[in-house]
Amino acid sequence: MSKQPFSALSLIWRAASRHRSWQPQWRKAEPKKAYDAIIVGGGGHGLGAAYYLAKEHGLTNIAVLEKGWIGGGNTGRNTTIIRSNYLFSESAALYDHSLKLWENLSQVLNYNVMFSPRGVMMLAHTVHDVQVSKRHIHANRCNGVDNDWLEPEEAKAFCPPLNIDSNIRYPVLGAALQRRGGTARHDAVAWGYARAADAMGVDIIENCEVTGFRRDTAGAVLGVETSQGYIDSRKIGVCAAGHTSVVLQMAGVSLPLESFPLQALVSEPIKPIFPCVVMSNTIHAYISQSDKGELVIGAGTDAYTSYTQRGALHINTHTLDAICELFPHFRRLRMLRNWGGIVDVTPDRSPIIAKTPVPGLYVNCGWGTGGFKATPGSAHVFAWTMARDEPHPINAPFNIERFRDGYLIDEAAAAAVAH
Amino acid sequence: MLIIDCPYCGRRPEIEFTHGGEAHLVRPPQPAELSDQDWAAFLYMRSNTKGIYAERWRHARGCGQFFNALRDTTTDHFLSTYKSGTPRPVVNTTPSEEGHS
Ligand SMILES: Cc1cc2nc3c(=O)[nH]c(=O)nc-3n(C[C@H](O)[C@H](O)[C@H](O)COP(=O)(O)OP(=O)(O)OC[C@H]3O[C@@H](n4cnc5c(N)ncnc54)[C@H](O)[C@@H]3O)c2cc1C
Numbered sequence: 001m002s003k004q005p006f007s008a009l010s011l012i013w014r015a016a017s018r019h020r021s022w023q024p025q026w027r028k029a030e031p032k033k034a035y036d037a038i039i040v041g042g043g044g045h046g047l048g049a050a051y052y053l054a055k056e057h058g059l060t061n062i063a064v065l066e067k068g069w070i071g072g073g074n075t076g077r078n079t080t081i082i083r084s085n086y087l088f089s090e091s092a093a094l095y096d097h098s099l100k101l102w103e104n105l106s107q108v109l110n111y112n113v114m115f116s117p118r119g120v121m122m123l124a125h126t127v128h129d130v131q132v133s134k135r136h137i138h139a140n141r142c143n144g145v146d147n148d149w150l151e152p153e154e155a156k157a158f159c160p161p162l163n164i165d166s167n168i169r170y171p172v173l174g175a176a177l178q179r180r181g182g183t184a185r186h187d188a189v190a191w192g193y194a195r196a197a198d199a200m201g202v203d204i205i206e207n208c209e210v211t212g213f214r215r216d217t218a219g220a221v222l223g224v225e226t227s228q229g230y231i232d233s234r235k236i237g238v239c240a241a242g243h244t245s246v247v248l249q250m251a252g253v254s255l256p257l258e259s260f261p262l263q264a265l266v267s268e269p270i271k272p273i274f275p276c277v278v279m280s281n282t283i284h285a286y287i288s289q290s291d292k293g294e295l296v297i298g299a300g301t302d303a304y305t306s307y308t309q310r311g312a313l314h315i316n317t318h319t320l321d322a323i324c325e326l327f328p329h330f331r332r333l334r335m336l337r338n339w340g341g342i343v344d345v346t347p348d349r350s351p352i353i354a355k356t357p358v359p360g361l362y363v364n365c366g367w368g369t370g371g372f373k374a375t376p377g378s379a380h381v382f383a384w385t386m387a388r389d390e391p392h393p394i395n396a397p398f399n400i401e402r403f404r405d406g407y408l409i410d411e412a413a414a415a416a417v418a419h
Numbered sequence: 420m421l422i423i424d425c426p427y428c429g430r431r432p433e434i435e436f437t438h439g440g441e442a443h444l445v446r447p448p449q450p451a452e453l454s455d456q457d458w459a460a461f462l463y464m465r466s467n468t469k470g471i472y473a474e475r476w477r478h479a480r481g482c483g484q485f486f487n488a489l490r491d492t493t494t495d496h497f498l499s500t501y502k503s504g505t506p507r508p509v510v511n512t513t514p515s516e517e518g519h520s
């Protein structure tokens with residue numbers, strides 16, 4: 001635990017002493033010559049993996065190498081929707097493992113990640129949507145994951161701003177509600193893991209871009225070339241999200257990934273009006289309200305692969321059309337900011353958390369448009385995989401060979417859209 | 420929004436087009452003779468290039484034709500568009516300002 005644990009008393013005491021006694025929450029580390037393990041990518045998944053490697057596997061001589069600043073990738077750019085009501089049993093196990101870790105993550109890390117299980121309501125607008133939602137609900141129940149069907153009036157009772165008029169272009173025919181789902185503070189997840197990992201001796205090295213790998217004659221990794229020099233390590237885990245293809249190509253590993261811009265935007269802050277999270281896969285609208293009061297709105301991916309972190313405005317316009325129809329109150333709100341992140345998408349829209357064909361090299365990627373919710377669970381099983389050189393039972397199905405062997409975990413087909 | 424130079428119709432806004440994925444992927448002539456690994460590579464592996472990338476577009480809400488393009492995925496600037504079936508053009512890697520969006 002950090003030298004300055006947080007508690008109500010410590011906050012009052014530091015406020016009373018005019019906040020002059022705060023120390024940085026983690027060290028600015030310089031790279032050592034060698035580590036027992038290296039994580040490439042300082043997003044939530046990478047920082048979390050470092051935390052669990054130190055905490056549960058006793059590997060503390062490790063480093064997280066981040067080319068920019070920690071949490072500056074998709075971790076700090078996402079709309080923070082957390083849920084676990086995926087169709088297939090493999091996915092339900094993985095995402096629900098994560099959801100259970102979210103539930104007491106603030107206490108475990110002694111850092112407020114603001115996990116707020118306010119309920120995630122997924123709307124159905126067509127007969128097909130209704131059938132798919134109900135199929136999900138039944139599958140989820142078999143897997144012990146909560147998910148309830150709501151009629152339109154019940155959906156409106158749960159989320160009063162919702163327009164359930166039957167005359168709109170895509171009327172609300174009902175909704176699937178996961179009450180345990182919700183949101184969390186994205187930056188705090190990166191900072192909380194970084195602080196807790198640092199306290200156990202993990203070096204968090206920012207502005208350190210991995211530019212190549214050194215390997216021995218048998219092909220196993222020996223270390224990484226970086227913008228801050230060569231660093232030795234026989235165990236390297238890559239958590240580079242949209243840049244995973246770029247990093248792994250340096251080690252000669254190809255993966256079934258494509259990187260797309262995914263966009264989001266926020267409105268001007270307003271008083272509390274929106275009590276839950278609402279998602280509509282069919283008309284591409286994802287919305288919740290942050291504690292600052294901004295409406296946080298997720299849009300779709302652009303059509304083409306790109307690394308620009310931009311995307312085009314018509315994608316956002318399309319989402320705002322849907323939002324304005326579903327929530328007519330919001331028509332006159334102004335939007336404050338929009339941005340994009342680069343998401344790495346697999347053919348079946350399920351992640352890869354696995355060993356690679358290169359000995360000592362592991363990868364955690366393919367989270368696409370929906371990996372924030374999985375941060376604690378993914379980091380936890382990835383650390384296990386790296387420490388023991390074999391997958392945890394939960395991530396065993398999420399290997400690379402499934403594309404060759406035909407064992408896809410086809411959440412893409414199950415949802416038919418980004419999720 | 421991108422402005423895309425359809426080889427048949429000229430420059431049009433992106434919303435008239437659909438993206439067709441990576442270009443120059445050739446379907447193996449004898450799929451039954453392929454190993455699972457090679458078949459998976461054809462179906463799923465993509466270069467996902469950070470840099471100059473050859474891709475397919477279809478002018479779906481225009482002439483309806485498929486064609487290919489070279490685009491720099493670090494800037495989204497197009498370097499060239501060309502008809503399907505013609506080879507990938509050799510381009511100057513420092514893109515000029517013309518024809519950009
Ligand atoms: C707009 C948007 C909305 C989203 N909404 C949701 C949502 O509501 N719910 C949800 O569950 N998910 C959502 N996601 C997806 C989610 O953000 C990601 O799946 C998740 O945050 C990925 O975390 P990560 O730690 O793997 O990646 P990142 O946070 O992107 O971290 C990867 C890090 O690797 C670093 N890196 C890359 N290359 C190198 C290199 N060569 N050397 C060193 N470092 C390198 C990058 O700088 C980056 O910081 C959304 C994504 C976006 C973009």
Ligand SMILES: [Zn+2]
Nearest residue numbers: 425428478482
């Ligand atoms: Zn045309």
